[in-house]
Amino acid sequence: MKVRSYHETLQPMQTHSPTTHIQIAIEGCCHGELDAIYGEIARLERENGYKVDLLLICGDFQAIRNHRDLACMAVPDKYKKLGGFAKYYAGEATAPVLTLVIGGNHEASNYFWELYHGGWLAPNIYFLGHAGCVQVNGVRIAGASGIFKPGDFHLGYYERPPYNHGTMRSIYHIREYNICRLSLLSSPTIFLSHDWPQGIEHHGNLRDLLRRKPYFREDINKGVLGSPPMMSLMRTLQPAWWFSAHLHCRFEAVVVHGGCQEGGAPDSAPVHSTERTNPDEINIDDDEDSANSCTTASGAGQRSVEKPGTAALNPDEITLDDEEDEVEAPPPPPPPSKKTQFLALDKCLPKRRFLEVIDVDAPPGPPVLSLDPEWLAITRAFNQYMSIERKQCTYPDEDHAREAVQQSLEWINAHVLVGKEGGHLKVEDVQQFSMTAPGPASDEPKTPPPYYPNPQTAAFCSLLQIENKVDFPTAAGSGPGRS
Template identity: 40%
Template sequence: MRVAVQGCSHGCLTQIYDSIAQYEVKKSTKIHLLLLCGDFQALRSTHDFASLAVPPKYQSLGTFHEYYSGKRVAPILTIVIGGNHEASNYMWELFHGGWLAPNIYYLGAAGSVRVNGLRIVGASGIYKSHDYNKGYFETVPYDRSTLRSVYHIRKYAIERLKLLPQEANTIAMSHDWPTTIANHGDKNGLIRRKPFFREEVETNTLGSPPLLDLLRTLQADYWFSAHLHVKFAAVYEHASSASVTAPTIDLVAQAIEEVKAASTNPDEIDIDEIDEEIGTTSAPVIPEPSANPDEISIEDEFDEPAASATGPSGNPDEITIDDEFDDDIDNVPAGPAETIVYPRKNGVDGRRQGEAAQELQVDESVDLVEQARLKGDAEATRGVIGTSEPVVDPLANTESTADGRVTKFLALDKCGPGKEFIQYLDVPAPSTSIDDGPPRLTFDPHWLAITRALHPYLSLEIASKPFPPRQQLDQMVQAELKRIQEEGLLVPSAEGVEPGGLVWEKGDIDIGRVQKFWPTAPAQGEPGGSSTAWYTNPQTEAFCGMLQIPNRINPAPIGV
């Protein structure tokens, strides 16, 4: 199956589809599936700006609303996870997953689905230690604090994903990176291209510790991320049962050497051979022959620039939106409008910070971190692009083994001219050839069992509900999986003989049979709507009905 992977979208949906269309024409091929790694910005209208964590001057509607309203239709099955710059009110409606627009499926706060049997696992949001153990307490309308905390990933999401069994033919998606992943690729090249990452990279504080735990648990074939606005490849060699592997990057180094040898003519690179080593096959922008080959430009076959959006719905490249800022700054009182006064921290005297540091309180952007550090405001940005405590690399200083599994990691840049934001690759699909037909999107029965088993532990308060011991959790999930296999699921009749009728059915269940796109808020240009309104989404009702669990996500008021 031919798959396209995109980094941060930032509302540029039409540009992404146009870039893929250009690639298909140039290569005489068909892309079957598009994976979007967060900062999608599913803005239905300007009313959703109130739920998007960016400073007002960076607000841009983008083009998603045209797909939501039906003016445009997504030409490719598109699977989305959330980042830290989303229409959080709309994403919350589909906490368990659902269609954001026709042919655009959101995995929810966490989720797992199958595309022609290929398992796609996703974790939305970014990690912040102070919110990780909390429940999902945020409600619309969001205030200055909950506007940010709403997209911080929770333990409830990660622990459920960790209950998925290890399985071949698995792709994992996250917005931020697993910690220590920089040690398993061209770390020095990463620092050369993003020098303001140096401290975090060298202290193992770059990224998300829970995602590292998930990476080691799932051992997926591929792991795709975004968030840091840079392209970076790595190969993570997992531990065997007897020992753990060293952080060798032989596979990465070999692929880089091949690119170096062909760097004077990138079009001559054998993309299948590169895919064999790294798992990627093309990039939309080919560097000049003089470009530094250490930049892990590992496929370089598509040289069409990103299509540029114009008009008020286009996202200019200056929009820099990505989250991560210590919330210990949230409670710092502001000084005059043009400055913020910071107290003494880590032995460093407070000082007046610039505009970028101020905007971090709302935006928490990687790009704003870079701006602030270039201006000498390093202290104000500590903890923004990583954890506050160093993480031990579990593969450091150990002997390599030959029987461990390998995860091929790739992070991509944000959408924009000259950015390495999209990647094309061939991924084996367990099901039979899809030929020219659309891929089949089905529920993952293991994830449905996990969702039903752990639904009682979903907290909508600040305090989370503690999980039982792991052994008990496994037993609970296995019991629900057995129930699904023996009883089936309550789904709409496939034949439609009984309008509105439900039947018990076993086996693979098409998602589109149960969840059908239904616009809740009015689209841009349509009457009605409000920045403070919330909606009960019929797709969430249908999902919960299938599993026979109560809908606790924006349930309809009693009597309505």
């Protein structure tokens, strides 16, 4: 897999067969600029002779259907504008490439709640949900919406529309419930988050990052830049790729899982250089390097020890077959460490690095979006622990949780995937886009919108035979949970 920047002059791929890879474009923050993003993809396709199969957007998508949705988006009034999504929602335009989206911290939170488990925001534009995992031609793509705030992390989903100043913000704060569910996944190929994983800056060129974003220094020194749950998930899931947005800058890193790199910066990270060329630069090396350092049996400073009764080997000596039993065989090489390539991208603005294109191994054919069986099993097993009150109920321990997921997976195979070709269930066979709220109109009131139950959520819950807590409880003319 290869990262390719939209700022580079890219040549058509010559080394890979086009039948074994798909081209995936990744966008940082969207901020309603869909036309500009699709336009940039079209330019790349023309200039480089490839076809982008899939677009991933890492939050702040702003799926605003009409002017009333703006009352559910936490931004200053000067940023409350309709944006480009409304015409895709209303059918005036169609996304030219399959687009997968997660939520950030500047969203029409009412619409994303209606599709809590995921669903089509518009034709060819799919929301992964507050947490989710799907497959595109067998490539597993998981994601978590929102940002981390410690005060809301352990709470249930108590917020109900119409949102007030506080709940308009807390509704997009990620909950421990979704981290628990995502942690039960086997390793996906790609993971999307809006927040950066906490500490990721130590695994890339930190010096360059601080040069470009000097106001990150204070948060980095305090250890509060990024999301602790996201780094925990990265360590647990160890995906090949992790993409983020939110901080409006491009940043690359490589996280090595296991071995001497665990928990620290890679050896190539410039921040660990002992040469200080800038007297104003802050040294952000970890204080625990000496306590957590790794040693190897043949590292520098180690003394060789001869076996009793043998002499040191002479590299020029010829060893006969019957003497080989006197020579100790070298130990087997350690297994290779897994790595996660991290990439954060900027928001969609001119002269910003907001888009990348990568190659990912995948079967040939047009992109097909399918539900992920393991995620379906996790959702079915954990739905009983989803709280729609402020207090979150206790979760099971990991062993019991995994046992429950395994039982649910057996149920999924027997009741959901039976008879499906290759064990794949296309999303479109379960969920179809429908306009639940009206599109924009000139005579819209400025009041917050009513709650619109989405048939895609009902269909998803029906598929898994789980309680629909997203639309429960409802009363005529009111949102869920209101009296």
